[in-house]
Amino acid sequence: MRRVYLDNAATTPIDQDISNMMFEMMKNNFANPSSAHADGRRSKIIIEDSRNKIADLLNTNSGSIFFTSGGTESDNMAIQCAIKDYNIRNVITSRIEHHAVLYPLQDLERQKKIKLSYVDIDDKGEISKKHLEELLNKQEKSFVSIMHANNEIGTIQDIYFIGDLCMQHNAIFHSDTVQTIGHYPFDLQELNVDFIAASAHKFHGPKGIGFIYISEKTTISPFLRGGSQERNMRAGTENIYAIAGLAMAMDIAYANLEKEKKYITSIKDYMINKFKQEMPAVNFYANCADLDNSLYTVLSVNFPEHASSEMLLFNLDIKGISCSGGSACASGGSKESHVLSSILPGSKRPGIRFSFSKNNTKDDIDYTIAKLKEIYIS
Numbered sequence: 001m002r003r004v005y006l007d008n009a010a011t012t013p014i015d016q017d018i019s020n021m022m023f024e025m026m027k028n029n030f031a032n033p034s035s036a037h038a039d040g041r042r043s044k045i046i047i048e049d050s051r052n053k054i055a056d057l058l059n060t061n062s063g064s065i066f067f068t069s070g071g072t073e074s075d076n077m078a079i080q081c082a083i084k085d086y087n088i089r090n091v092i093t094s095r096i097e098h099h100a101v102l103y104p105l106q107d108l109e110r111q112k113k114i115k116l117s118y119v120d121i122d123d124k125g126e127i128s129k130k131h132l133e134e135l136l137n138k139q140e141k142s143f144v145s146i147m148h149a150n151n152e153i154g155t156i157q158d159i160y161f162i163g164d165l166c167m168q169h170n171a172i173f174h175s176d177t178v179q180t181i182g183h184y185p186f187d188l189q190e191l192n193v194d195f196i197a198a199s200a201h202k203f204h205g206p207k208g209i210g211f212i213y214i215s216e217k218t219t220i221s222p223f224l225r226g227g228s229q230e231r232n233m234r235a236g237t238e239n240i241y242a243i244a245g246l247a248m249a250m251d252i253a254y255a256n257l258e259k260e261k262k263y264i265t266s267i268k269d270y271m272i273n274k275f276k277q278e279m280p281a282v283n284f285y286a287n288c289a290d291l292d293n294s295l296y297t298v299l300s301v302n303f304p305e306h307a308s309s310e311m312l313l314f315n316l317d318i319k320g321i322s323c324s325g326g327s328a329c330a331s332g333g334s335k336e337s338h339v340l341s342s343i344l345p346g347s348k349r350p351g352i353r354f355s356f357s358k359n360n361t362k363d364d365i366d367y368t369i370a371k372l373k374e375i376y377i378s
């Protein structure tokens with residue numbers, strides 16, 4: 001049976017060239033990069049070349065890039081280390097952050113180590129800049145964690161503005177950029193940010209690898225202690241193949257960024273119009289249908305009252321379509337999405353997230369709409 005994959009915000013398929021390269025490297029470059037012999041030095045060079053490539057693409061110094069196991073570890077590292085090392089009490093975030101941000105912050109709040117405030121958001125998921133400014137306490141150094149783009153509804157925050165505001169208030173700014181690295185250009189010389197987080201599997205790289213950017217002006221102690229890898233900042237033998245795969249995925253993503261953005265936007269636009277023409281009772285969450293003001297990879301849709309998101313997802317899956325209800329973690333269970341309930345409290349309409357990649361076609365969309373119509377008519 002045909003399968004259509006529209007769950008690219010959860011993860012993207014790895015590019016074949018990347019998996020081929022990694023497979024060859026696994027056979028040929030097995031030496032431990034910490035070993036002083038020639039084989040070890042070759043592995044070390046692969047890691048440093050990868051770091052340099054990533055730093056160049058983001059216009060920063062390679063010394064600011066540290067490899068981690070992905071977005072979750074990078075978010076946890078920034079939050080836990082910066083709050084501890086800078087002795088921070090005043091922490092500001094939003095209710096629509098990924099759980100990789102919310103859970104460590106809520107743990108610290110439960111332990112009474114921080115005072116956690118949530119910046120107001122509107123029904124599009126956009127933060128109130130005025131409220132953020134009010135929360136930034138000039139007397140006390142604050143830590144702010146606001147994501148660049150939301151993985152469920154695709155809302156994009158103005159992180160350049162937030163970064164400048166944080167700088168004016170001497171606050172530390174962390175942004176979860178997991179959904180935008182590899183999809184949007186970044187200039188880290190221009191962006192005032194202390195930490196950003198990235199994950200290779202969101203842009204056709206391997207899973208379990210990512211990085212944290214730590215600005216030169218910010219110093220934290222290591223999150224994982226042990227060996228002296230990553231200049232003592234992240235202990236553990238490096239996953240050389242995955243690091244090389246991450247760098248190659250970044251290279252491909254940024255070399256084709258504009259072309260792919262245009263193509264994926266056209267797929268999203270096609271689906272929006274299909275819904276408008278063929279299923280007019282469907283609504284779009286937040287700014288989703290505004291192509292200039294939302295993540296071009298995400299279309300979050302609100303269906304007429306009919307069945308739960310779980311039933312709809314189950315029926316779509318049976319018909320060969322993979323997508324999510326809210327975030328991937330929420331899609332497996334019956335837990336309501338914290339993002340959707342934050343922007344539209346009390347809504348009973350099932351929410352489904354379709355998310356796109358360069359591999360999707362208009363035919364995938366036609367197939368999906370046809371199957372959705374069958375579900376709604378039956």
Ligand code: PLP
Nearest residue numbers: 070071072098100151176178199
């Ligand atoms: N932050 C956001 C916004 C995400 O979408 C995800 C992945 O779903 C993560 C963090 C976690 O990233 P990883 O899967 O690399 O741990």
